Amino acid sequence: MNFRTAQxxxxxxxxxxxxxxxxxxxxxxxxxxxxxxxxxxxxTLCMEVGCGSGYVITSLALILGKESVGAHFxxxxxxxxxxxxxxxxxxxxxxxxxxxxxxxxxxLEQRLAGSVDVMVVNPPYVPTPEDxxxxxxxxxxxxxxxxxxxxxxxxxxxxxxxxxxKGWLYMVTLAANNPIQICRTMREKGYASRxxxxxxxxxxxxxxxxxxxxxxx
Numbered sequence: 045m046n047f048r049t050a051q052x053x054x055x056x057x058x059x060x061x062x063x064x065x066x067x068x069x070x071x072x073x074x075x076x077x078x079x080x081x082x083x084x085x086x087x088t089l090c091m092e093v094g095c096g097s098g099y100v101i102t103s104l105a106l107i108l109g110k111e112s113v114g115a116h117f118x119x120x121x122x123x124x125x126x127x128x129x130x131x132x133x134x135x136x137x138x139x140x141x142x143x144x145x146x147x148x149x150x151x152l153e154q155r156l157a158g159s160v161d162v163m164v165v166n167p168p169y170v171p172t173p174e175d176x177x178x179x180x181x182x183x184x185x186x187x188x189x190x191x192x193x194x195x196x197x198x199x200x201x202x203x204x205x206x207x208x209x210k211g212w213l214y215m216v217t218l219a220a221n222n223p224i225q226i227c228r229t230m231r232e233k234g235y236a237s238r239x240x241x242x243x244x245x246x247x248x249x250x251x252x253x254x255x256x257x258x259x260x261x
Contacts, residue, residue: 048076048106048107049072049076049103049106049107050064050072050098050099050100050102050103050106050133050137051137052064052099054133054136054137055097055098055099055102055133055136056097056098056129056130056132056133056136057097057129058125058126058128058129059182060123060125060182061096061097061123061125061126061129061182061185062096062097062126062182062185062186063096063097064096064097064099066243066245066248066250067166067169067216067248067250068096068097068099068100068166070216070241070243070250070252071100071164071166071214071216071252072099072100072103072104072107073241073243073252074214074240074241074252074254075100075103075104075107075164075214076103076107077240077241078214078240078254079107082107082108082162083108083109083111083112085161085162085210085212086112087108087112087115087161087162088114088115088116088159088161089115089116089117089118089156089159089160089161089162089208090104090105090108090115090116090117090118090160090161090162090163090164091117091118091119091120091149091156091160091162091163091164091206092104092117092118092119092120092141092163092164092165093120093148093149093163093164093165093167093199093202093203094120094121094122094126094148094165094166094167094168094185095119095120095121095126095127095130095143096121096123096126096129096130096166096185097126097129097130097133098119098126098129098130098131098132098133098134099133100164100166101117101119101130101134101141101164102130102133102134102137102139102141104117104162104164105117105134105137105139105140105141106137106139116142117139117140117141117142118141118142118143118144118152118156119141119142119143119144120143120144120145120146120148120149120152121143121145121146122145122146122147122148122184123145123182123184123185124145126185127143127144127145130143131143148198148199148202149202149206152206153202153205153206156206157205157206158205158206158207158208158209159206159208160206160207160208160211161207161208161210161211161212162211162212162214163203163206163207163211163212163213163214164213164214164215165199165203165213165214165215165216166215166216167188167195167196167199167215167216168184168185168186168187168188168192168194168195169186169188169192169193169195169196169216169217169218169220169221170186170187170188170192170218171188171189171190171191171192171220172186172187172188172189172192173189174189174190174194176189177189177194177195188221191220191221191222192218192220192221193221193222196215196217196221196226197229199215200226200229200230200233201233203255204230204233204235207257209257210256210257211256211257212254212255212256213235213254213255213256214240214252214253214254214255215252215253215255216250216251216252217250217251217252217253218248218249218250218251219248219249219251220248223239223251223253226253227253227255230255231261234257234258234259234261235255235256235257235258235261236255236256236257236258236261237253237254237255237256238253238254239251239252239253239254240252240253240254
């Protein structure tokens with residue numbers, strides 16, 4: 045099998061696991077559009093926070109392909125059902141990743157500090173009541189609290205700690221999340237940024253932002 049991205053027909057599913065949707069497709073399309081740079085980047089460690097169905101981490105492994113021999117892939121999710129589904133999706137496509145059931149990267153900060161070359165995140169970004177954030181099951185995949193920023197604001201400093209000196213972060217955001225403010229927050233940490241892809245659907249306006257360390261900031 046020689047796929048450029050994960051095939052929906054091979055993506056496993058579970059009632060309590062978020063299925064690939066417009067945001068997942070936009071993130072993978074952004075990675076695909078940046079493929080030449082990703083291959084030249086020669087990442088040794090790639091990580092997805094919140095792997096859900098496994099569509100994105102599987103696609104990233106396929107996008108990098110044989111050009112990134114030796115690259116190691118890690119994916120985390122707070123939902124144990126998502127970890128199992130991701131494993132099935134990876135196996136169906138003939139690729140491998142280390143899977144860990146944890147909240148963002150809890151328990152991994154010391155092991156992975158300063159070593160992640162590529163991080164991809166499709167976070168819970170939908171504005172919801174605060175008490176829905178971190179709920180068990182599928183709600184945790186989208187519940188983002190006030191302005192959809194509660195989980196995003198937790199992820200950013202963790203990403204800063206885990207990313208290597210040449211690390212790149214690709215993150216899905218919604219217009220309601222105030223992407224410009226997110227970029228300013230990361231700029232204060234020494235990151236440059238650009239919107240790799242912008243896509244509007246009937247329900248939302250998505251922005252895929254790429255962050256990287258910039259010594260000139």
